[in-house]
Amino acid sequence: MSNGKSILVDTSLCTACRGCQVACKQWNGLPGTKTKQIGTYQNPQDLSSDTYKIVRFAEGKKENGKPYWYFFSDMCRHCVDPPCMEKAGDLSAIYRDKPTGAVIYTKVTKKLDPEEIIESCPYNIPRMGKDGALAKCTMCLDRQQANMVPACVQSCPTGAMVFGERSAILTEAKSRVEALKGAYPKAQAIDADSVRVIFIVSDDPRKYHEYAAS
Ligand code: SF4
Numbered sequence: 711m712s713n714g715k716s717i718l719v720d721t722s723l724c725t726a727c728r729g730c731q732v733a734c735k736q737w738n739g740l741p742g743t744k745t746k747q748i749g750t751y752q753n754p755q756d757l758s759s760d761t762y763k764i765v766r767f768a769e770g771k772k773e774n775g776k777p778y779w780y781f782f783s784d785m786c787r788h789c790v791d792p793p794c795m796e797k798a799g800d801l802s803a804i805y806r807d808k809p810t811g812a813v814i815y816t817k818v819t820k821k822l823d824p825e826e827i828i829e830s831c832p833y834n835i836p837r838m839g840k841d842g843a844l845a846k847c848t849m850c851l852d853r854q855q856a857n858m859v860p861a862c863v864q865s866c867p868t869g870a871m872v873f874g875e876r877s878a879i880l881t882e883a884k885s886r887v888e889a890l891k892g893a894y895p896k897a898q899a900i901d902a903d904s905v906r907v908i909f910i911v912s913d914d915p916r917k918y919h920e921y922a923a924s
C-alpha cells in the first residue's frame with residue numbers, strides 16, 4: 711500500500727538561486743511582493759498568503775569561530791499527523807488528501823480562529839490573506855494529480871529538491887545524511903518520521919531558521 715508522497719530538501723546542495731520560490735509563485739498565480747533591502751538577500755522577508763515558499767538566509771559564526779551562511783527554502787512540511795488539521799477540527803477547512811498526504815487549506819478557513827491555527831503549527835507556516843482565509847503551500851496537489859512533480863522541485867537545478875514515494879524519499883534522506891556525517895557530524899534529516907517535506911541540514915537546525923525543527 712502506498713504511504714503517500716514526500717519531498718526532500720537537501721540544504722547542502724542549495725545555492726539559494728530562488729528558482730523554487732519563483733516557480734511556486736508562477737505555478738500558483740501568486741503576485742510579486744513589494745520588498746526593501748534590509749541587509750540580507752532574503753527577499754521578501756517572510757512567508758505570506760502570496761508567498762508559499764521562501765529561501766531564508768542565515769549568517770553567523772560556528773563554535774570554531776568560522777563563519778557560516780546557510781540557506782533554508784522554507785515551506786509547509788505536510789505533517790503526517792497535522793496539528794493544524796487537528797486544531798481546526800473541520801475537514802471542510804483543512805483536510806489531508808488521502809493518496810498523497812498533502813495537507814490542504816480551503817476558503818472555509820475564514821471561519822476558523824486564525825491565531826489558533828497559526829499557533830498550532832510547529833513550523834510557523836500558515837498566513838492569513840486579505841480575504842480572511844488562511845493560505846500555504848499545497849504540495850502542488852493539482853500537479854501531482856496530473857502526474858507532474860511539484861513546481862519547486864521541477865525548477866531546482868542542483869538536485870537539492872527531490873519528490874517521490876515517501877518510502878523512497880526516506881531511504882534517500884538516510885543515505886544522504888550518512889554521506890554528510892563524515893564531514894558534518896551534526897547532519898540530520900529534520901523530523902523525518904513526522905513530516906512529508908524533509909529538510910536535510912549539516913548543522914544545528916536552529917542556525918538555519920528559528921522554526922526549522924519542531
Ligand atoms: S507544517 Fe504547519 S501548516 Fe503545514 S501541515 Fe504541519 S502544522 Fe499544518
Ligand code: SF4
Nearest residue numbers: 734847849850860862
Ligand atoms: S510544492 Fe508547490 S505550492 Fe508547495 S512550495 Fe513547492 S511549488 Fe509552492
